[in-house]
Amino acid sequence: MDDIRFAERDLCVTEAKIAARDVQVHYGTNHALKDVNVDILEQTVTAFIGPSGCGKSTFLRCLNRMNDTIPGCRIEGRLTLDGQDIYDPRVDPVQLRAKVGMVFQKPNPFPKSIYDNVAYGPRIHGLTRNKAELDEIVEKSLRRAALWEEAKDRLASPGTGLSGGQQQRLCIARAIATSPEVLLMDEPCSALDPIATAQIEELIDELRAQFSVVIVTHSMQQAARVSQRTAFFHLGRLVEYGETGQIFTNPHDPRTESYISGRIG
Amino acid sequence: MDDIRFAERDLCVTEAKIAARDVQVHYGTNHALKDVNVDILEQTVTAFIGPSGCGKSTFLRCLNRMNDTIPGCRIEGRLTLDGQDIYDPRVDPVQLRAKVGMVFQKPNPFPKSIYDNVAYGPRIHGLTRNKAELDEIVEKSLRRAALWEEAKDRLASPGTGLSGGQQQRLCIARAIATSPEVLLMDEPCSALDPIATAQIEELIDELRAQFSVVIVTHSMQQAARVSQRTAFFHLGRLVEYGETGQIFTNPHDPRTESYISGRIG
């Protein structure tokens, strides 16, 4: 882990954007998340790290209630966005998801054109007044997701005909096109080459100026590069959560230390 | 690229397992692969690297004729396995694929139990005589794919209910269960944490003793760690192909150099 490079810290944020208290998630009889307590801060990039299957995606999906759609999935505990309970029956999950965007672990473009994939969000949220504005948003999102050069000549061809990495970037472009307040990204760079990865990391850094970003990653280097805060999950528990620098250089929990140094997985 | 660690070379192999000559691939009007010439050696790990969308997966899918299933995909040129033309009309793609196994970029477990996912290959190829043997193969494959510990208690639950990384490992286990002669792995570690990645890399190294392995990866480090040969693709062309050490330390082509040093993508 020689080349871990720490992002500059500016954790001058006052309060939590999202707060999780004692969150428990069950899939049927499988207790996937246990007692998770975490504060996601505003204008911060938070990295979730942890071995495969430890519950990172599960927790991410709790944050915008995407777990609602999984039959047999039960969530307990309290999750708040700007102090409002996310699971309050009065909350409109649609509005929640408009605020809390998501990039899924497996790229899932719509079987529509590349353009329509990106334009979908702005369309349903009424973000544009005319076609020109929409074109602009689409282009900007694709540019920011580093896909514009490859996609600009084939905007009308189906998004499902893209390569794995291209699909992943398309999904990122789709998610940022609606400018959510919080962006949840589940391994957004897993299928990307280093340069594309760097571009996405740049995007994340840029987004942080206004929003908070939560990113799941398996790359310790990436977590160190882009995040200000890091949460380490292990076997369904949040083992440690803190400033990225501290987690990587001076973890409190021995399990964090073992994971970072490559001993447990 | 400070920490690139080179695997020991033992390229004492005499002849090409798979040879590609002037391979062209078109998707409709999109010329996705141009003039690819490459020899995949026996008992060797070959890494394909290159920016997203450059045609790595496409080429991989040519090697076991998975492109046959894509409508509009046209392949020209000559591809041989052990000197036999893969695209010869007399070739039975089924047998070819039994020899040339594949792990796909997007994990695609069957909607069956974990056990049935792994047992699928051995069953159709008739590799076992009884249930005990099958159990053994399943366990061994899952162990080698580093999934046994997580999966052993839920062998009967559906493979689709696994986490992203678990699904990826399940697909690896499924592919090695039939002991193919050549194993094509499209970004097999993209969703894996470092420890799981290390285990898979170990597996790859182990497989090399008998088989050839082709692996697509975006991690230069990984390519350097596990492969003996590396091919660099760029915009549908095979730019450079050679010993991994040479490619990473002394690339002939300026594009390779730029890519490795993180300048083009």
Add this chain to the structure above:
Amino acid sequence: MSIGILVLAVLILAAAGFVLGRQRALATAGGDPRRLHSLPGHYGQFTAILAAVPALVLLAIWLLAQPLAIESRIAPMLTADSPADRSLAMADVRRISIGLDLLAVSDRLSEDAVASLSSETLAPRLRQVGTAVTQVTPEALSAAKAHRTMRHTLQIWMTAAVGLTAATCFVFALLRIRPDFRARNVSERFVMWLLIAASLVAVATTAGIVLSLVSETLHFFRIYPAREFFLSLTWNPQFRGGSDLGIWPLLWGTVYISIIALIVAVPIGLLTAVYLSEYASRRTRGWAKPAIEILAGIPTIVYGLFALITVGPALRDWFAQPLGLGASSSSVMTAGLVMGIMLIPFVSSLSDDIINAVPQSLRDGSYGLGATQSETVKLVILPAALPGIVGAVLLAASRAIGETMIVVLGAGAAAKLSLNPFEAMTTVTVKIVSQLTGDTEFASPETLVAFALGLTLFVMTLVLNVLALYIVRKYREQYE
């Protein structure tokens, strides 16, 4: 027609509401749709819904309630001994009242003239304007006049009430529109209610079927012992009573014929679906699938005649007689075979769609392991498509149970309990039709048994469907 005009007016108001709601939403947001909670169109929908729905609901309730209200007021004016008499008399009053309307129009009578009409000469005049009355008693006439006045007053009230409701709601909706108003949620909730209402149609249909069968069934069991019906093994209706009406021979025939039909249709249909979706070229599929669907549209009488004239004698001459299984040209086998052909598209077309919907990545996964296409189909695709396929098979089975013409012509009309597939038998459905359309008097067990048969069949298929649901739940594989 005035009701039609009223409805039309409300709908026009709703259309205007759509436009205005949209405009107003944009106006409140200063022309910037981004400041709105929902899309401008949602505000339009909201206004339109509010303008139309309450008014139309009110109209519907009014139209249902008005006759009840009027008749409860009229009822005391009539002297009737029994409720049945009263309802007959009321029907008379209703007819006369409508007839008076017609008369007023055709003879251009003033209201006073109508009020002063006397009962003596009225009947022929009413008949002239097309009202079915034999005679008009003074009592009925005065009741009818009261009926008519009340109708007219209430009609005016109704128009006013509906119009007022529409207008009020319309204005209310427009006033509600503010940038942060959740118009999408409201209009989606409305759509949701529509969806729920649509699914309740199915429930209502069931209720309707059960209700329309139940009272006659009870009537049947009052004049024919239920024990005989459910336990007797003979079906032998007679004209002069003393019939044996045991359901078993019919049930057995139904089951036997349906099973043979499914044995023909399911393998052929499934294999066809698999072939068309997995093997055939797009072009072949393009014409073969619609062509096979024509089989579902050929009138069953054609199949019936095919069974009667071609298949039946062929089966008899080539199988039944050489095998010593009888000399009947109509047989369970004949009907089953021919019905099976008809059912092929039920299985094939729907299965084909479902198989087609299985993601390509699953096929890739299987091929990548060296599976042949048929292994992929059998081990991966069909299990993943199972719920849909079961649905298709159930649909085919349902059709088999409900078929009449093929059975009548192919299997005959004899109710028999036999294992020999070359013997003539018949099904429950055939007997429902023939008993209902027969020459027997309606209130006899021979006719009423049709209702009992229908209800029994209904219950039995219900049980079968519960079973099917359970099986699907158990074996379904959810991809992704």
Add this chain to the structure above:
Amino acid sequence: MTDAAAPASPAIRDGSLFAPDAHTRRRNAAERRFRAYGITAVALSILALIVLLVSVLGNGAGAFRQTFIQIPVTIDAKIVDPKGNRALDEMKKVTTIGYGKQLEASMLAAVAAAGVATDGLSRKDIAGLLSKEAAAGLRGMVLENPDLIGRTITFRALANGRIDGYFKGRVSMDSAKLDSNISPAQLVLAERLRDAGLVTVAFNPQFLLGADASEVRPEAAGLGVAILGSAYMMIIVLVLALPLGVAASIYLEEFAPKNRWTDLIEVNIANLAAVPSIVYGILGLAIFINTLGLPQSAPIVGGLILTLMTLPTIIIATRVSLAAVPPSIRDAALGVGASRMQAVFHHVLPLALPGILTGTIIGMARALGETAPLLLIGMVAFVREFPAAPPEGFFSPASALPVQVYNFTQRADPAFVERASGAIIVLLVFLICMNAAAIILRRRFERRW
């Protein structure tokens, strides 16, 4: 993990790509067999279709052509207007029997003028070559245009069904000998008249446009009323069943909580598909006619019943296709902040469309060909009056194509067999036209992902 790779199966390891090993050969044989089964299945289905179509076409093609007899008729005022004052009311008192006499005279004159020997046939026998419908046709013409009286017009009448059958091969000299309705001498006369140019076989638009005719005039029977009736009913079915069915499916599959109640509804819908169609007739009679007071024999009632009958088919098809759409598509839509309603209507529904359309095609095919429920609501009937244009037409009596087929097959005169097959051809053409849009649309929306 030090042990070598799993025992490499000889089955896979050895052998060239061109020479499959025994196990693979077996599997390939199984593959070929499976494929052969598939082809056989398709071939069987197509074969069955061809056999049925050929028999229908073979029997029914003749119904579109008909034998006509063309004779000059001098309309005799003494017969058609005995009072001679051209008052329509008076003229109407002359019935078709009177016009029959007129035609008889004209026929005899025409035969004589053509110089054809009659072999001692009686007047009645000679006039019997004409359809019984001819008199009505002539009467209609005269009443419509009284100026014709006294003039000589060329009147083109249908020939009697047996004569028509003779020219189409249905009736032979041998069968005529046994036939109480025709004699060989009449056939000979007809042949001579054909040679003289008075008798022709030509396309008969009346079969498609005309109304049904009674048992004694098979040659005049047409399908116009039935085609209209079927069209009206299908409009009703399509307009009601498709939206209702899709809406119900969407609710049940996408929104309804998965609990006992929705299970009950699900089972219940599957069960409704199994309810014999005659029971829908019972329901329709009880609810639509007896309770709601809708008229007898009207397409509206038929349409409503067929709607209820088609609904389960569409719902089942739609539900299974909705369920077959991968959940990741829904996730993707929800993830960008679409509501569930939007996710369904924008993404899931278009992907489920092929299945929905299949359900519609099959459901409509069934609805179009159904007779049993119509039996109880008065649509299995002899209707000669054309219904008005919709919406009033929905409430006036009409027949339907399958009913017409059913009626034709029940009639004693063998000439109706041909007409039944002709009606079936029309019905199939109707079906194909009706489904063409759905089939094209379905092809457009079929995709794999």
Add this chain to the structure above:
Amino acid sequence: RDNIQTAGSSTVLPYATIVAEAFGENFDFPTPVVESGGSGAGRKKLCEGVGENTIDIANSSSRIKQSDIDLCAANGVTDILEVRIGYDGIVFASDIAGPDYAFTPADWFKALAAQVVVDGQIVANPNKSWAQVNPALKDKPILAFIPGTKHGTREVFDEKVILAGCEETGAMAAFAAANGGDEDKAEEMCMALRTDGLSVDIDGDYTETLSRIAANGDAIGVFGLSFYQNNTDKLKVATMSGVVPSVETIASGDYPVSRPLYFYVKMAHLDVIPGLQDYVEFFVSDEMAGPDGPLASYGLVSDPELAKTQAMVANRVAMGPLSN
């Protein structure tokens, strides 16, 4: 509603359509709608009530039953006009290529009954060929297509052929004796037909019987006279008790198997539905239902008492309570 609606018997249907068609052509009223669907169903519909959405006339191939009248009364249909239009002959016919048959009711009873009397013993019917039944008949296997129990024709067949044959052969007496003199039981035994496939019930119509005879050359079917008259080139008719069935022999009463056909008019509709009275009068006019009318030439056996019916219709005499 401006058209007449009738429903009911499929036997009466052809006659009704002929009349309806002629009525539509010669009167200014629209052609009446004639539904088929069975006599029972037609009477049920007639009795559903008075009003626009109920039918005006029920055609029936058998006389109305008391239960139907009760049902009518309960629904307010009190005055019903009963019109007998003529008689329908029932004939026995085989394929044109087959032999000639001359039957008696006794032959049919012995051929089709479930149990017959052989040497004084009641045994299950052992006869397999017509020659076994009556040596005078051809040695052809017995295969009879008879109307199913839904058809009114079956009642006539049961009574006038089977029951008559039962009495003729003396089986009736034997059955009665076996049942301790219980006549009803004996009649029931007489009319129980064999179920071994030699007697086949046809629930469909005569065209189905005809098709079945075409498919089984040796079979004998039961038809209506008019149906036979339209298919004399395919069917060969058998004599019954030596009489050839024809309009004349039936009218004269020589041919034993026939039945009256009726229709029933809802009198409350008579002046309401335009043309109803004219239609009813037209139906029973000599022009239509007379011995030279189109109905007779189609196969209806004209009613000798037609004039009485015409008078009844003209005077609108409602039917009284059922006499028998």
